[in-house]
Amino acid sequence: MARPLDQLPKAHLHLHFTGSMRHTTLLELAQEQGLHLPDALVQDWPPKLRATDERGWFRFQRLYDIARSVLRRESDVYRLLREAAQDEAAEGSRWLEIQVDPSGYAQRFGGLTATLELVLDAAGQAARATNVGVGVVxxxxxxxxxxxxxxxxRLATQYADKGVTGFGLSNDERRARARDFDGAFRIARRAGLLAVPHGGELSGAASVAECVDDLAADRIGHGIRAAESPRLMERLADRQIACEVCPTSNVGLGVAQRAGDxxxxxxxxxxxPIALGADxxxxxxxxxxxxxxxxREVYGFSDAEIAELARQSIRFSAAPDSYKKELLAAVDAWLAA
Structure with missing residues (x-):
């Protein structure tokens, strides 16, 4: 019998705040607020997306913004993070790093600082309730x-010892160069935060290289286009820079035609190094x-290789070293069972 994957201890390093919401919660909150959702978020869910052209990306962003709009009360934020941590626990994830841009909620929750403090408090409560460690990027x-x-x-650095674990860069990488944001990443790195920019999703291998060279990335969000350059893959391997690979997302946005690609x-x-993520x-x-x-089923990983994927997700997380050691031992036990 195959080892149960939901019992494999793992870390989840690529999950966005709004995008972590349960579909049932979206529908419930929209109904409470009398908000009409487009068919793509109701009966046609999950939506058919293709973001490799400008129109497709705009549609993706529009649906994302509509989903974000249902989070109007502080209680909604607490609920989202509690449910996200519960879902992680059910799938065997023992550490979560959830990514948020406080700017998207600042007007609703009293400004950037108040928004981040709200998210951090909700993350802490969720972690205590589920025994899943939660860090905020x-x-x-x-x-x-x-x-x-x-x-x-600068805001993130003020909370570097209060739950913020990293600093990221998201949205359409075709719209701006990574190097334009090197100043922000220098600020974050000086405070000991992990540098985790997106790259190599909608743009090619050069996008990944720029994140490495100009932002000193510790991990790359997605990074799959690095496979287009053997030399770049060698650099990532030599420097042990992890890629947060999200296969279902890659197919959903049209970056790959099918999961096998x-x-x-x-x-x-x-x-x-690879940390699988859901995006x-x-x-x-x-x-x-x-x-x-x-x-297991499409890429042909053996259980030993799947265990190594889980180990890599743990090793490249911002979890405390003692917790990493505990989780790595639990992965070994899963494989030995």
Whole structure:
């Protein structure tokens, strides 16, 4: 019998705040507020998306913004994080790093600082209730000015010892160069935060290289286009820079035609560390566990290799070293069972 993947201890390092919401919660909150949702978020869910052109990305962002609009009360934030941690626990995830841009909620919750403090408090409560460690990654938006990113980086550093674990850069990488945000990442790195920018999703290998060279990335959000360059894969392997690979998301956005086209095994065999992620389950219809199922059923990973995927997700997380040691031992026990 195959070892149960939901009992494999793992870390989830690529999950966005709004995108972590349960579909049932979206429908319930929208009904409470009398908000009409488009068919793509109701009977046609999960939506059919293709973001490789400008129109497709705009549609993806529009659906994301509609989903964000249902989070209007502080209680909604607490609920979202509690449910996200519960879902992680059910799938065997023992550490979660959830990514949020406080700018998207600042007007609703009293400003950037108040919003981040709300998210951090909700994350702490969720962690205590579920025994899933929860860290918060503050993410800047590529479509906004680099000065906005510096503001967020300074804010993130103030909470570096209070639950903020990293600093990211999200949204359409075709809209701005990573190097434009190097100042913000310098601020974050000086405070000991992990540098976790998106790259190599909608743009090619050069996007990943720029995140490495100009932002000193510790991990790359997605990073799959690194597989287009053997030399870049060698660099990622040599420097042990992890890629947060999200196969279902890659297919959902049209980056890959089907799950089998996502170069997970190629990256793994090249020695590139991989942390599987779900990205935005609310829009792509699958959480973390199905990504591990793909590793087994589509990419042909053995259980020993799947255990190594879990180890890599743990090693490259911001979890405390003592907790990492505990989780790694639990992975070994899963494999030995």
């Amino acid at each position: 503050v993410a800047a938006n590529r479509t906004r000015h680099p000065l906005d990113a510096k503001t967020l980086a 996502v170069p997970v095994k190629r990256l793994f065999d090249a020695g590139v 935005d389950p609310l829009l792509f219809g699958a959480r973390l566990l199905p990504q591990y199922e793909l590793a």
